[in-house]
Amino acid sequence: MYITLNVETNFEIKSLSDLPKFKQLMEHLKMKINKSKLAEELGVDRRTIDKYLGGFVPKRKREKPSKIDEYYEVIAALLSEDSKQVFYYRRVLWQYLKDNHGLNCSDSAFRAYIARTPEFKAYFEDEKRISSPTGTVRFETPPGKQAQLDWKESIQFETKDGEKVEVNVAVLLLSYSRFRAFYLSISKSQSVLLSFLTEAFEAFGGVPTEIVTDNMKTVMDEARTEFSGGKVNSKFEQFAKDFGFKVKPCIAGRPRTKGKVESTMKLLDEIHAYQGQLTLEELHQFIQDLCNRINHELHQGTGKIPVFEFKKERNHLLQLPTEKVRDSYRIKHTQVKVNASNMISYKSNQYSVPAEYRGKKVGLQVYDEQLWIYYNTKLIAQHSISNAKLNYQEEHYRESLLVSAPYYPEIDELAKQNLAAIGKVYK
Numbered sequence: 001m002y003i004t005l006n007v008e009t010n011f012e013i014k015s016l017s018d019l020p021k022f023k024q025l026m027e028h029l030k031m032k033i034n035k036s037k038l039a040e041e042l043g044v045d046r047r048t049i050d051k052y053l054g055g056f057v058p059k060r061k062r063e064k065p066s067k068i069d070e071y072y073e074v075i076a077a078l079l080s081e082d083s084k085q086v087f088y089y090r091r092v093l094w095q096y097l098k099d100n101h102g103l104n105c106s107d108s109a110f111r112a113y114i115a116r117t118p119e120f121k122a123y124f125e126d127e128k129r130i131s132s133p134t135g136t137v138r139f140e141t142p143p144g145k146q147a148q149l150d151w152k153e154s155i156q157f158e159t160k161d162g163e164k165v166e167v168n169v170a171v172l173l174l175s176y177s178r179f180r181a182f183y184l185s186i187s188k189s190q191s192v193l194l195s196f197l198t199e200a201f202e203a204f205g206g207v208p209t210e211i212v213t214d215n216m217k218t219v220m221d222e223a224r225t226e227f228s229g230g231k232v233n234s235k236f237e238q239f240a241k242d243f244g245f246k247v248k249p250c251i252a253g254r255p256r257t258k259g260k261v262e263s264t265m266k267l268l269d270e271i272h273a274y275q276g277q278l279t280l281e282e283l284h285q286f287i288q289d290l291c292n293r294i295n296h297e298l299h300q301g302t303g304k305i306p307v308f309e310f311k312k313e314r315n316h317l318l319q320l321p322t323e324k325v326r327d328s329y330r331i332k333h334t335q336v337k338v339n340a341s342n343m344i345s346y347k348s349n350q351y352s353v354p355a356e357y358r359g360k361k362v363g364l365q366v367y368d369e370q371l372w373i374y375y376n377t378k379l380i381a382q383h384s385i386s387n388a389k390l391n392y393q394e395e396h397y398r399e400s401l402l403v404s405a406p407y408y409p410e411i412d413e414l415a416k417q418n419l420a421a422i423g424k425v426y427k
Helices: 016-028 035-042 046-053 067-078 090-101 107-115 118-125 190-204 234-243 255-265 267-274 280-295 306-316 323-329 394-404 411-422
Strands: 002-004 010-012 146-158 164-174 180-185 210-213 220-222 246-249 333-337 343-346 349-352 361-367 370-375 378-384
Touching: 016 046, 035 046, 067 090, 067 107, 067 118, 090 107, 090 267, 107 118, 146 255, 146 267, 164 190, 164 255, 164 267, 164 280, 180 190, 180 280, 190 234, 190 323, 190 361, 234 246, 234 323, 255 267, 267 280, 280 306, 333 343, 343 361, 349 378
Parallel strands: 146 210, 210 246
Antiparallel strands: 002 010, 146 164, 164 180, 333 361, 343 349, 361 370, 370 378
């Protein structure tokens, strides 16, 4: 508000606290103050104008330091450009500080702290958020009726050792209770998916009547559209028949049909808070711990705790098929020992692994016509299943030669000559 006087003097009144100075100016100019006009412009009672013109000074509110202030340096380091960790949401940062730095405050208090700290507020406001589509109708399903399936795909993760890997998380959510199952995997193949669903159904103690999914290639040969019901993959259709559920694909381009599981995807962004902090094995455990924590927390949409609602839902699930049927879809994990030639045996044929694993026990999984060889949870080698007796990868063979003939001048050429002699064909 500007008050323009009849002399060449402008005085800006921004608040009630400016009135004492304004009074002094008006008295100096021997001019009368229009208190009613001031009250109207400032939106207050005329008596309030009188009080402030008389020199009233309100008591100052005492600025109490926040207990979160002691975490300022920690937060600043986590949100700095030098940090490998990424926090897409305030809630994820709050949870990380609770779990790793002993923060003891409510989520709402923490969000308020971030909002009034400009440098932290800016970190979260840089990312554009997509507003929810209008016209979405919320619906609920009865216990045991439905589960929703999805992947959190292609997550780029850097391990504690500096190794960069791409991981995926499969999610199955029971629509009534919001009880979830998570599974971390390097592969999104159909064999991995069917094995995950088998283990999830076993963990649930039963099977839902229907599963809502998008048009992923491991489920659908042809996508469902507004004009076509799509075509379910024959193997997945047999799996559904064996377990007794119906496949309900979403219309392509309408992911909110399975909005309950879609909302879980942002919870998995908590993974990025641990960039560079965990080994791959520890990441597997973190995913299971995260799932367990979410299942025990109050769900914002229902106002209920999933694990308690699941106890009601479990009795409404369909019965599991026989163990023989379930085993036919389960990826078997066997332990094998690496021999002195850094090879493992599968069906009388041998397959190479890196030389450093010689003499150690490794895990072997077989699916999609491939051998997947792990040390702990680290994928160390992958081979196509072959009829050849010896199956070397050139790098593995070269490593073996470096151990047995460390001073040989042309080790690469020797490796190729020996492999050619063995009869292994390389691209």
